[in-house]
Amino acid sequence: MKAVSKSISKSVNKVPTSKLKRSAIAGIAVTRLGLKHASYKARRALTKNSNKDLPQQQHQEQMGELIFAVLSQLRGTAIKISQQLSMEAEILPKTIRDKLQSACHKVPPINKALVRKQIVQELGDVPAKLFKEFDSTAFSAASLGQVHRALSHNGDDLAVKVQYPGIGATIESDLKMVEKLLWLLSKTNTAMPKKHVLALVMTEIKNRLEEEVDYEIEANNLRWFKDAVTLKGIVIPNVIDELSSTRVLAMEMLEGQHIDEWLSANPNQQRRNQLGQKLFDFFWYCVLTLNKINADPHHGNFVILADDQLGVLDFGCVRSLSKEFADGMTKTVPVIVDVYVHKRNLELLYNRYKELKFIEDDVSFATFEHELLPDLQSYGYWFAQAYVEKMFDFKDKLPCPGKPENSNGSALKLLNGMYSEQLCFDRAHLGLMNLLTQIGANISTDYLKFSKAS
Secondary structure, three states, rough: OOOHHHOOOOOOOOOOOOOOOHHHHHHHHHHHHHHHHHHHHHHHHHHHHOHHHHHHHHHHHHHHHHHHHHHHHHHHHHHHHHHHHHOOOOOOOEEEHHHHHHHHHOOOOOHHHHHHHHHHHHHHHOOOOOOOOOOOOOOOOOOEEEEEEEEEEOOOOOEEEEOOOOOOHHHHHHHHHHHHHHHHHHHOOOOOHHHHHHHHHHHHHHHHHHHHHOOHHHHHHHHHHHHHHHOOEEOOOEHHHOOOOEEEEEEEEOOOOEEHHHHHOOOOOOHHHHHHHHHHHHHHHHHHHOOOOOOOOOOEEEEEEOOOOOOOOOOOOEEEEOOHHHHHHHHHHHHHHHOOOOOHHHHHHHHHHHHHHOOOOOOOOOHHHHHHHHHHHHHHHHHHHHHOEEEEEEEEHHOOOOOOOOOOOOOHHHOOOOOOOOHHHHHHHHHHHHHHHOOOOOOEEEEHHHHOOO
């Protein structure tokens, strides 16, 4: 696989922006995925039944490695799509989700000439004139762009996000490419969502991406949250309007440590708890008070300031939540706890799932109880675990499960839809749980204090 990865990603500094080049790269990957799957099927046919599980896991890891290689070269929306899909536990096998997450965090930066060209096109002049100082080497690289340190002529420290050239034009083709990869993956994963459910997922991803590639929208999001958030201990940077455009975003630099760096200094339990509480409160405050969430809560989007306040940096992926959906989630969480932890109120959950549009009205209670519920038990318990009591120690948090090995696929077969907001909520909530587990925080999980109805 190393040879395959190397051949696909020869040049990390050249971002393929034309549809023809990107299609050619994707075509090579799709062909190799097909050949590798054909080879796997032949080997599996010759494998004894008792040894089939291990080859399947190895095969999924190899498929994930190949997808990682092509996405790392394509960058841009291809990686962003995979990042969002990697957090859909019921759609992809865990081994492949892990590889897709890896692709999201290991994107090499573009070269200095491309950075300079993009700034000139967007802001009308070279960085040397626009800024008192500009570091042409990025200190952070992500899926859609990279961030540079700069000093304004007023002497203010800035973070300048520069979008990779040609990103916006690739959304449509990259979505089709990822759909093709999903189709190939379905050949090794028997339980896949219904076509219209997968279409709903891809449409939601497309809508968010079209907003995320427009930095003017992100600038507006930053201003909105800075004005709206009154939660103590949360800091949101100012936008520098005159140095921002559709593909360049300059903002106030928040100096501090990202969560990984902060944890490496082994902070005491009290500080871990304080940070965890801020992260938890910020999420549910946004859901229930503001009805608008930052739907991309990974560790790179937060910074711990010198006074232990929490800086929130990235508002490219923001989702408004209808009051109907937010109220529905408020009602559903305690029912999930009742069913998956205390084994009671099953019929209430059955009705809640209908109201949330997960299942059709013609799905009988018996089908729900005997076919759907067993598939959802491990995930339902994982979700409910933090909300059983008012306090929870995330050092005890179970990892988010994928589809259980003994599953008959009923959860996906019966899944008929959802509120469009559900996808962003689920990804954001999963990201929050992962962060709190990484920190090992012991916090209050009383989310209802932020409900407008409480």
